[in-house]
Amino acid sequence: MKERMPFVVDIVIGVVLIAVGLVMRVxxxxxxxxxxxxxxxxxxxxxLARVIYWQAPQRQAAYQARKQEAHINAVDERKQFLRMKAGHIAYQIMLIVLFGVALVLALARAQAWVILMVFLLTVFQWVIGVVVFRILEKRM
Known part of the structure; x- marks a missing residue:
């Protein structure tokens, strides 16, 4: 039941949002x-359906094997390094993409606040990357 509760909460919140959306006037x-x-x-x-499917008694062996494999993958140092490397590459790609979007918007003569917003998001991402790196560097 502990594994199912977050999904039940999501469903309840979703139903509440649907009801609010139906009665709103704006x-x-x-x-x-x-x-x-x-x-x-x-x-x-x-x-929730996925959890119920895998927790069925006839699938317990396969479910436990999947959980064990996921645990091994979570603590495996090589996999951790690969996840960090993938995050770093994605960070670099997004910096280039955001600068490119700002350039394209500038060439297309978009409104100045839109270009500024994209540029500031790029700078914000870079600053956050540097700050997180410094924090992790001190911690390790």
Whole structure:
């Protein structure tokens, strides 16, 4: 039951958001709230069904094997290094993409605040990367 509870909570919150979205009068916001509720209910239902499927008595051996493999992958130093390397590469790619988007927006003569926002997001990502690196460097 402990593994199922977060998904049940997601479904309940999703139902509440759907109900709020249906009774709201502001058309723009009720669509967003309703869509968020549908997303939560859908995701929670799919994950709950997955947990129920794998916890069935006839699948316990396969489920335990999958849990054991996931645990091994979580503590394996090589896999941890690969995850960190993948995160670093994704960080570098996103910096390049954000700078590229800012350049394309500038060449397309978008409004200045849009270009500034993308540029500031890029700078923010870079600063966060440096700060997190310094914190991790001191910790290890």
């Amino acid at each position: 058309e723009y916001y009720n669509t967003m709230v309703f869509a968020a509720g549908v997303g939560l209910v859908s995701a929670g239902t799919v994950h």
